[in-house]
Amino acid sequence: MDLNQGAMLRWWLPWLLGFMLVLTGLALENNCSEHCKACGGPERDQCLQCQPGFSLHDNACVDIDECGTELDTCPSDMYCFNTHSSYECRSCDHACVGCMGSGPARCKKCAPGHTWSGVKCVDVDECSEEVLACSDINALCVNTEGSFRCECAPGFTHSGSVCVRNQPAGERERGLLDDLQDEEVEVLKQMFFGVVLCALATLAAKGDMVFTSMFMGAVAAMVGYWLSDKSDHVMSSFMKGR
Numbered sequence: 001m002d003l004n005q006g007a008m009l010r011w012w013l014p015w016l017l018g019f020m021l022v023l024t025g026l027a028l029e030n031n032c033s034e035h036c037k038a039c040g041g042p043e044r045d046q047c048l049q050c051q052p053g054f055s056l057h058d059n060a061c062v063d064i065d066e067c068g069t070e071l072d073t074c075p076s077d078m079y080c081f082n083t084h085s086s087y088e089c090r091s092c093d094h095a096c097v098g099c100m101g102s103g104p105a106r107c108k109k110c111a112p113g114h115t116w117s118g119v120k121c122v123d124v125d126e127c128s129e130e131v132l133a134c135s136d137i138n139a140l141c142v143n144t145e146g147s148f149r150c151e152c153a154p155g156f157t158h159s160g161s162v163c164v165r166n167q168p169a170g171e172r173e174r175g176l177l178d179d180l181q182d183e184e185v186e187v188l189k190q191m192f193f194g195v196v197l198c199a200l201a202t203l204a205a206k207g208d209m210v211f212t213s214m215f216m217g218a219v220a221a222m223v224g225y226w227l228s229d230k231s232d233h234v235m236s237s238f239m240k241g242r
Contacts, residue, residue, distance in 0.1 A: 035061035035085075053085025079106070094145065095121035113146030138163035 032039035035054045036047035050061035066072050066087040067080035074080045074089035079099050081088045092099035095114045096107035103120070110121035126133040126148035127141035134141045134150035142149050152163035 033061075035063075051085065093121075095123070111146060136161075136163050138165075 031042045033042060033044045033047065035051050036049070037051050038047070038049040040046045040048055045059045047056060047059055047061050050056050053064055054061040055064050063082075063085060064071070065082050067082045072080040072087050072089065076098050078089040078091055079101055081090050081102075090102065093102070093104045093107065095104040095111055096109070097111050098108035100106045100108065104114075104122070105120040107121045110116055113124055113126075114121040115124050116122075123143075123145055125143050127143040133148050136150065136152075138153050138156045139150040140153050142151055152158055155166055156163040157166055
């Protein structure tokens with residue numbers, strides 16, 4: 001070997017050794033066990049540095065439980081769920097106000113319209129017999145999750161804040177006495193006749209026949225205005241003396 005070759009070897013040798021060390025380091029890093037960022041060998045307990053989301057423990061990389069170390073930033077209506085090398089924020093059950101995990105049994109507090117039953121939050125049935133939900137007697141209570149709604153019963157429809165009976169087009173409004181049977185009308189006619197006779201007898205005893213006539217006319221007009229066709233028949237029968 002001449003002097004020139006020796007000089008070149010001395011110059012290239014450090015670079016060659018450095019390059020080989022780099023290749024060796026890369027090979028070791030690529031052969032590290034899972035979760036190791038740097039290691040002294042391929043075994044699990046030969047880790048020197050861990051990947052993000054893992055911590056070094058006895059030369060092995062173990063998953064960091066962000067949910068157990070208060071590293072999570074989940075909002076109050078969500079809970080922390082630990083995942084591989086990270087975590088997720090998942091929504092609480094709809095029955096909960098704040099929770100510690102999945103399901104209605106992990107609630108911190110029950111949401112409105114829910115209550116504790118045993119070990120979990122359950123829906124309150126506002127339509128049960130113990131709770132008067134709908135004030136309208138013509139409305140039906142329909143229970144929903146966390147609440148309820150009032151619907152008009154069949155044959156009724158909403159009119160403002162109340163339920164009113166459906167009125168078919170062209171049908172006249174039902175009168176006060178339309179649902180009475182003929183026998184009931186006859187009894188009512190006799191009662192009305194008795195009341196009028198009593199009033200006439202009282203006024204006649206005072207001798208004021210003009211006032212008596214005016215009183216009878218006013219009563220007849222009032223009753224004829226408010227009562228239905230069937231009750232008008234009672235008046236006409238009375239006035240005809242039937």
